[in-house]
Amino acid sequence: MKKEPLFIAFSTQKGGVGKSTFTVLVASYLHYLKGLNVAVMDCDYLQCSVYDMRKREIRQLETNLHYQSKAIALFDSLGKQTYPIVCVKPEEAILKAREFLASEPADYDAVFFDLPGTINNDGVISTFMSMDYVFVPMAPSRMSMESTLSFIVPVKEVLREYKVLNLKTIHLFWNRVDGRIKKNWLEHYKKLICQFELLLMQTVIPQSVRYDKEQSIEGSDAVFLSTIFPADKNLLKGSNLDLLVNEIMEIINLNPQL
Template sequence: MDNKKTPLYVAFSTQKGGVGKTTFTVLAASYLHYLKGYDVAVVDCDYPQHSIAALRKRDAEQVNSDEYYKLMAFDQFKRLEKRAYPVLCSSPENAIATADEYVATATTVPDIIFFDLPGTVNSQGVINSLSGVDYIFTPIAADRVVLESSLSFAVAINKLLVKNEACRLKGLYLFWNMVDGREKTDLYGVYDTTIRELELPLMKTFIPDTKRYKKELIADQRVVFRSTLFPADRRLVRGSNLEELITEIAYHIKLK
């Protein structure tokens, strides 16, 4: 085991549920682990539903019951010579401890560990866990209620944690999700100005509003987008801005 390696701790987090944090956790983890050669782990502390752990279970059941996906999994394992990344269930207050314990005993230390935290900072332990990660990425949507909640969350985290030298957190970055192409004009210009005035970093990449982000492993459907066992299908990645988003994330977190 390489004791010198220190994994990056990264969370997709926001105060508002339903904006895509779990989806992006899965997509980023699978893209980096299966396509880019990094070793990844995921800590699912979205208690009590543990959405990513539930998705892993559905993925595994689908692979075991479908010959096409079974062969696909075998070919991937043979080609990469690596197993699926671990999904570790935890609670918000124990998230960092769960990751630290895994790193201490892992045969292969991950390059990056993603955290999926509850959609509210009011959940016990969320603030403490956020103070223990290296970077936070917050998806935002052009809905007034969602945006106000997301910006108040980002401003608070920026003030309490990012600017606090005692905390591990190095940066919080916003990015637009569920962007309707017909609206990406004046409305977003106004919002972008507000975000700049709040001195919050806004990423260049935006994610279009498309149903492909909800595609899981389903019988008789031979392309997959959101999966814990496979990377997003290249045919669906085109036009999704997923590749651009993860490239920009890798730049911000200084992923070598």
Template sequence: MKEPKFVAFSTQKGGAGKTTLTVVMASYLYYVKGMKVLVVDCDYPQYSIEEMRQRDKDLVDCNPAFEKAFKENVIRTKLQPWPMLLATPDNAMEKVREIVEGGNDIDIVLFDLPGTINNRGVVNILNCMDSVIVPIAADRVILQSSLAFAMKINEWLTTGKSQVKEMYMLWNLVDAREKTELYDQYEALFAEYGLVTLKTRIPDTKKFRREGSKILPRAVFRSTVMPPDKTLIKGTRLPELADEIMNLLKL
């Protein structure tokens, strides 16, 4: 039985982009890279990815242009939308193990977790991860919160209290007007705390929030039933991030 890789974009601060990154990465790996993906939404109680999936289903039903694009994608890729598991933090790993041990061929499991580590279920999930990726932004509130989150996990790692194999910081929502030296200085500070930062930096672009419209026949980037549109990928650094993650996980 093949053992899939477990990955979580995780932080305790809302607005850092963990759910969006989970969705676009899942769709890119699944549709573009050919990975067998399972997404686990255990962001209780809002279940943001489940809500996105329902919006996408509604678009297929009510927007002829989106329905046409969806059906053409299914024919072209021979793929139905990637599978998603809805679970609470307390029972997520048990449900995932049932799926994996049931003989399902899965390369990577992406988890969307609640924004807290003050939950035993969340801690147990994090302890099972092959890689925890902590989105950070050059915003004081987000940076302080995400750094505190990462340092807590790093403390678990260095004291042997966690079985997380790897953890990385990921610059997200990068403002092109900010000087590169600013990020380099932050990364030097992270390194002093033993924190490793991914090479890829994700720019702050509205493309990552571009979903389908019930009225407009427009290309989509963030979707649970479609790949990110090719015409929108340029400048997002999504392919570079996917390649970096795949190389780290040896996929």
């Protein structure tokens, strides 16, 4: 019998806070560095930014010999290629994911859903509730906090009421934390999060330009954010991405397959 993969989303109604970025970073980390098999359902139908990133990267590989040979060496050593990225409408995402999984000979460990910021119709809500785990990136500003809580607190109420829903737990984490932010601010927000009985992850992701570091058309710069390569080892230092991935793997109970 085929293995049932976990359904995972980085989701929140706030835009520009890292949903697509962490979908790509964590999917790539698990697929290329932890020996797991992942797929991505890009459900941000009007933008499809993850799907577009893959198309952009493939185009660049065609002309950049450095990245091209790097990719060939990586796939050879792993004995597998890139992970699939499917562009779907958010309300059809679960159905399409199941159809996709049934059509694939391979087993998958996890499927990541990059949902749009506006979870405003029944179809999208039902997709959200069909996840096994949701991770919520949150910037340490009052506006981001308010927006996150106004979205997550009602969701949590629904989960409490309808215990049959698939969604097991929702985990908040700090992203884009500037070194200048006062420690007691984070402590204050942390208390607030605890008061709402929400789960806050230990890992804190700093604000850092490397989170924007894609493959370049020319040259051979180290890459951090990519659907074809894992985050570069040197750029990982101080990014806390490795810590985030380890914490996520513990929460979702997935072990590396190397």
